[in-house]
Amino acid sequence: MKNIIVVLFDNFEALDVFGPVEIFGRMKEDFNPELFSMNGGLVESAQNFKVMTRSFSEINFEKYILFIPGGSGTRALTKNSQFLSKLKDLAVKAENVLTVCTGSILFSKTGMLDGKKATSNKRVFFWGEKETPGVNWVKKARWVKDGNIYTSSGVTAGIDMTLAFISETLGYEKAKTQSNEIEHIWNENPDNDPFAELY
Amino acid sequence: MKNIIVVLFDNFEALDVFGPVEIFGRMKEDFNPELFSMNGGLVESAQNFKVMTRSFSEINFEKYILFIPGGSGTRALTKNSQFLSKLKDLAVKAENVLTVCTGSILFSKTGMLDGKKATSNKRVFFWGEKETPGVNWVKKARWVKDGNIYTSSGVTAGIDMTLAFISETLGYEKAKTQSNEIEHIWNENPDNDPFAELY
Numbered sequence: 001m002k003n004i005i006v007v008l009f010d011n012f013e014a015l016d017v018f019g020p021v022e023i024f025g026r027m028k029e030d031f032n033p034e035l036f037s038m039n040g041g042l043v044e045s046a047q048n049f050k051v052m053t054r055s056f057s058e059i060n061f062e063k064y065i066l067f068i069p070g071g072s073g074t075r076a077l078t079k080n081s082q083f084l085s086k087l088k089d090l091a092v093k094a095e096n097v098l099t100v101c102t103g104s105i106l107f108s109k110t111g112m113l114d115g116k117k118a119t120s121n122k123r124v125f126f127w128g129e130k131e132t133p134g135v136n137w138v139k140k141a142r143w144v145k146d147g148n149i150y151t152s153s154g155v156t157a158g159i160d161m162t163l164a165f166i167s168e169t170l171g172y173e174k175a176k177t178q179s180n181e182i183e184h185i186w187n188e189n190p191d192n193d194p195f196a197e198l199y
Numbered sequence: 200m201k202n203i204i205v206v207l208f209d210n211f212e213a214l215d216v217f218g219p220v221e222i223f224g225r226m227k228e229d230f231n232p233e234l235f236s237m238n239g240g241l242v243e244s245a246q247n248f249k250v251m252t253r254s255f256s257e258i259n260f261e262k263y264i265l266f267i268p269g270g271s272g273t274r275a276l277t278k279n280s281q282f283l284s285k286l287k288d289l290a291v292k293a294e295n296v297l298t299v300c301t302g303s304i305l306f307s308k309t310g311m312l313d314g315k316k317a318t319s320n321k322r323v324f325f326w327g328e329k330e331t332p333g334v335n336w337v338k339k340a341r342w343v344k345d346g347n348i349y350t351s352s353g354v355t356a357g358i359d360m361t362l363a364f365i366s367e368t369l370g371y372e373k374a375k376t377q378s379n380e381i382e383h384i385w386n387e388n389p390d391n392d393p394f395a396e397l398y
Contacts, residue, residue, distance in 0.1 A: 015221035015381060018248075022214035022354070025246025035248060042251060047224025049217075049234060050251035052241060123380060154382035155221070159355070181322060182214060183353035183394045185386060195382045 003064040004033040005090060007103075008053050009083075011073030014045040015155050016100040020067065020162040023178050030170060033067070038083060046071045056086055066094035069158070070101030070121060078109045078131060088112065097149045098165060100158035104151040108132035116146040121154035122195045140196035142187055153193060160187045202263040203232040204289060206302075207252050208282075210272030213244040214354050215299040219266065219361040222377050229369060232266070237282060245270045255285055265293035268357070269300030269320060277308045277330060287311065296348045297364060299357035303350040307331040315345040320353035321394045339395035341386055352392060359386045 004024055006017060017035075024031040037043045040055030068087070077083050088110035091097050099107045104120035105128040107113060114134040119141040129137050138144050143152040143161035145168075152161035163186050167175035179186040203223055205216060223230040236242045239254030267286070276282050287309035290296050298306045303319035304327040306312060313333040318340040328336050337343050342351040342360035344367075351360035362385050366374035378385040 013221070014217045014224065018213045018217035018221075021248070022212070022217075022246060025213065025244070025248070033246070045224075047221060047232070049220070049224070052249035052251075122382065154380070156358070156381055156383040180394060180397055181353070182355055183321065184355040185384065185393065187384060194384065195379060198379055 001029065002031050002095070003061040004031055004067055005059060005061065005064050005094075006033050006035045006067045007069070007087065007090075008035050008037045008043045008051065009071075009073045009077060010044050011046045011071050012043065012069050013071035013101060013155060014047050014049060016069035016071060016103065016158055019156060019159040020098070020100065022182065023159070023162050023166070026178065026181070027166075027174070030174070038086065046073065056090070059090070063095055064093075065096045065098060066091050068097070068099040068103035068107050070099075070103040070106070070154075074102045074106040077106055084109050095148065096165070098161065099149075099151045100161070101152070101154045102127070104128065105131055107151075108135050113149070113151075116149065117144050118146065118149070118151040119144045119153055120151065122193075123154065123199045125199070140191070140193050142190045142193045144190065153195065159184055164188070164190065200228070201230050201294070202260040203230055203266050204258060204260065204263050204293075205232055205234045205266045206268070206286065206289075207234050207236045207242045207250065208270075208272045208276055209243050210245045210270050211242065211268050212270035212300060212354060213246050213248060215268035215270060215302065215357055218355060218358040219297070219299065221381065222358070222361050222365070225377065225380070226365075226373070229373070237285065245272065255289070258289070262294055263292075264295045264297060265290050267296070267298040267302035267306050269298075269302040269305070269353075273301045273305040276305055283308050294347065295364070297360065298348075298350045299360070300351070300353045301326070303327065304330055306350075307334050312348070312350075315348065316343050317345065317348070317350040318343045318352055319350065321392075322353065322398045324398070339390070339392050341389045341392045343389065352394065358383055363387070363389065
């Protein structure tokens with residue numbers, strides 16, 4: 001059973017979170033995803049939905065996966081040194097770090113992607129390249145794995161990345177069962193990225 | 200601007216909701232999705248996430264779209280005459296009704312799908328056929344439109360249905376822009392249902 005720390009903040013992108021976390025949440029024998037935010041309590045998505053979270057200070061997992069979504073709220077947080085310091089503390093101890101969309105750019109501000117391959121949302125790809133030029137940003141990729149870090153493109157790419165992560169850690173059959181049960185047409189090839197050249 | 204009443208209940212399926220509602224929520228000039236439940240307050244998803252809702256009694260929209268997700272919580276509600284009566288009241292006045300996954304089966308218990316074509320989750324398709332045999336259940340369909348009612352297959356099929364609904368009401372370009380921005384590989388053909396024959 002793997003604990004998953006889902007990092008939320010105001011103006012997170014709802015589907016960045018609830019695509020991957022839907023799958024993890026269904027696999028109750030394998031994963032325990034829990035929602036956390038800096039100060040706990042209700043956090044509001046970019047679509048104005050309020051979701052309950054626990055505070056970072058309540059985290060007491062010895063082992064865990066760190067999951068970081070994107071959303072317009074990442075803009076302010078890339079300049080928030082207190083938040084970034086806490087995010088880095090959490091990431092250093094994580095078995096794996098998974099990021100979706102602009103969550104990749106937010107995570108890159110910890111410095112932990114420097115010299116590594118990563119990807120992000122294609123419409124604001126330039127923002128990552130400008131913000132953290134030390135990262136080897138890969139434009140044409142549905143998702144990228146480098147070491148224990150998985151980063152994905154925008155929003156629903158997070159679902160494909162999550163299925164790949166499950167396939168690589170627990171086996172292809174478990175991932176395929178999930179994609180069939182949620183009736184998701186799984187893009188299994190990380191190089192198949194039809195959105196890379198749109199923007 | 201169209202209001203959308205999103206019907207939540209304990210043990211709703213998170214991605215049934217936050218796929219479609221992500222898209223509606225992004226289109227702030229066109230849609231106003233709000234989360235409601237029978238009694239309001241925090242409602243818990245099948246994945247144990249708590250989301251804030253307002254009570255059905257607070258609904259004061261003159262015009263609206265009714266959105267009904269699925270999830271294991273639908274089992275009990277198909278036997279809850281008070282809930283079904285309220286759901287029917289809301290549906291009768293709706294401009295459109297959109298259902299996802301077992302939300303279709305829940306909605307069918309209002310009687311409003313009798314004699315109409317509809318679809319649902321493929322893994323529990325037999326349940327709909329048994330529960331409401333007066334519905335013309337269509338097994339091989341990503342989604343089905345009959346009159347002002349759209350019903351979809353399981354979970355992520357709701358995203359494809361939502362994009363089709365937007366395309367038919369606001370034009371193809373608006374829908375395509377959304378699918379590109381959330382980097383969703385839109386299955387635009389309702390007859391392309393790779394999951395119909397799996398179960």
